[in-house]
Amino acid sequence: MSVDTTKRGHVLGKAMDGVVLKPERELNPTYCAAVRLMLHMAMYLGPVEQIQAIIKPQIATTEVSDFIMNHIKANVSDLKRALGRSVDDVILLMHVVIDKIEKEGEAFPAEVHLLSSKEDRKAWENSFATIVLRGILSQAENWLMRFNHEIVNDQRLGADPLLCLIYETENRQDAQDLEQLLEVPRMWRFRVPITIEHMSQELDSKMRELKRPPRILHRFLNEDYILQALRYLPSIMQLQRALLRRFQRKLDKAEAKRITVKDFKTELSECHGVEKWIDAFSMAWDATRTFLQHGCLTKSGRYTLPEELCNEQINDDTSLAIFLPTTDGPGLCSYAMLDYLFRKQNEMLEYYGQKSDRLNIPSVKPMNVNAAHLICYDHEHDIMPILLANCQYSFEIGVGTTVEYDFAGMERQLIDRLLYSKSNIELRPFLEVKQLKYMRYLM
Template sequence: MRSEWEVQMSKIIRPKLMFLDQHLKELNILIQNDNSNPIMRLLCDNPGFLLASLPTNSHIQSSALWSCREKVSLLHLTHMVELSDGKDNLPVLWRFLNREAELRLVRHLPDILTLQKELVKKFQNLSEITDLKNGLKVFLQNSSLKAWYEKHINIFLTTWNQLRTSLATKSEIKLPDEFCQKDLDTYSDLKVLFPQRQGPGLCSTALVSYLIALHNDMVYCVDKHMGEETSYKVSPADLTDLHVIHYELERDIMSMILSNSQYSIEWGQETLHEYDLPKIQMQIISRVLLGKPLIYLNGIPTLVNRHERNYQIILKDVREKVKQETLPALTALDLARDLHNYSEACEALSTLELVLGFLAMAGGDPHMQLSSYLEEVLQMGSQISEHILKVLSLFSLKHCVVLWQLLTSDNMLMLKKDPFERVCEVYKKDLGEDVREQLTAFCFESSTDTFLLELHEFLVLELQNPKAPDDFKPEWSLKDSLEAYMMRKDLDFLPDLEKHFPSEICLCHCVETWKFINAIKQERSRRQIG
């Protein structure tokens, strides 16, 4: 109903406004010719009769001083395009002028993407992004690359502040109202810079998405006008300044408009501007818009908390596409020795998780070295430290899953942090003295390496879910539950577990069971090294 009403009203109003400027011009001439009006004589005629006390050669005697002349500007040009029915006759110029205030910001897109990539690289190893409480100012003060970050963060803040109103109403990504209500500055939350799918980081993702949409909209508009289809497309990961719409308003656009405009001046008349609108449109197309690629939305940097990734599905897909094997005990010890600190362990884990994502989709040769896969298949050798590549060269693709199990369990221990912080409390019941004695006997009678890895994976992937108690009752047998979990992965149940593990231990004790057995294992390893 509303759209029909707007169409009908447009048919009535549009003809009345079509020649409004001509009618206003004729009316102005009538008013100017009214010699009885002293104001009009001052503005349009010789004002000397009212200013006889001033020298005759004074600039104040000129009527030009007393009148307001229309300047060449984007606003005036836009008005002229509207009068020329530009939406239909000059579609590219019409759209460019209507969106110019936002289009000029598209040139910042490569810098913002570079900032996002750097932040993802810097913070992807952080186990919990929500732990960050610092503002932008503190981050800049503590950064070793202060000048670089300051430049790119200022670009982000300036672009956001100019577009936040549009993002609140036009963005395809729905932003909470409170995110768009005020400008961002260096006292704002650091997390607004992180490209994420929820929380404050949604601001960063929405901004990049909106800039890409602005760019693509103009490319589609040019394609439609030229009767062509752009086959050149580029990913955000490969975007450079040459790919995006990039211009300086005064240097590129205003000079173009001035070179294609003429004006005439008559005594007592307003300055008349005439624009060669078709030529301006063609020059904007050829000098600013033509040859620009479409930008994929897929590939925007995203910072994901490790606990938000669904590794249950990823590991399942990897096992189906790349046959997996366990690691010899000595190789696992070599890994612990070669990763000297928490930072190196995190980098190794982050690199491995990237590999797992590709293997889950495309598979690979089980016998291919991890380092070779990174360098030859993924072409990422230059992006990974030489030491990490050397450590990963000890393993093949067939070891990826067990390597992930090792790194995820060891990392939190190296940080001296509870690896099961997110596991439901019902699974953290303390062990009784008799149970500890039974587990100690189990440890001395069995190899616990694989058991610890499988139990850790079970805890992290299954029991961290808030609804886990509905699917895994705390009173169920730990031994039977782990056996069922391994069977779902088509893995053989561990003979030592079947034979020696106490059947009376329930799921409610599983966290403390893992910690107790792991402590015994660590103590045993220290004695062997000593």
């Protein structure tokens, strides 16, 4: 029987704005942000001493309110990006969510209410997403139109014309002076932006309705948070080659732990691009480290990464040993990260092959991998052009903004540009790459 090793309490640390939205367990990024917002709003209303006791690492009692409020603001910002809505719209949708919680509370499975195990927590999340979130967030436009009109027409507020402007329900089509457009309220209305997050949420909400759902595109977007890190692999492998040339058979484990990033930047100063390579390692590590706690398969069996290593962030004081690929000790971080990213590429290509009936995907040995073999892409230069080429954006006074995506066209271009020519990485059954040999192994 497996043991639930999940940390208890609030372990997200301090809130950060602008972080990349990512899925958690079976929740897509939008649902994950919504669940966290509900959690943080509940915490904000709770007893300060009890809330302080569950926050890890610990903070002072006087910091609790600001700590949680910063998380609430970050969650609202995340939902704003994911849904392509204004902050006011997000707050209104959360009111709808709370209303539905009150009405549908009895629909949740009673046996999982205590959230006493990882399986119960997962079951509750899935139930909450299905019963509450899906019907609201997938129909956000309809809910917003309905309640904005109810607010404007509420006679208790006097049906004030100003409210029509505030809630964007005023639909007069009077001719406007083109020289005075800045004075026209309709010019300042919120417009739904065309973003990858908005497109992903739209696809997720319509998957059940489409006759031929673009499953490859859907899988790609769900894995996007990790697949983005594949572009860093060529630089990471260059860094590892440079380190192996410099330190192979020339230092022991104690020395490898003592040398820091700052030190070996000086050691490798003759290697142009070393700082870029280290930055690439850091970016890939931040994207993958929370997924590496289960370790990876090696020639000697399965090894797991200590939790303290998975919590490490790369900076100038980080030990050299983390960068040196080995199958034990701190070097397992480097080895496990390569293994995880290679396997993610293989899983994506395997899924693509199954859904497109393509059975002859080429393969390449890990040591021969270069950018041409990898699913390397950048949101701005690779994904956004595909998105913009396959959407229709229109605005009509009294109707608002309409964004329609051609998901089938996106999927075709995604396959052509990012998947068709890529290769499986040979992992039989474990990753074979050059590893560092410490001095003690030579005695």
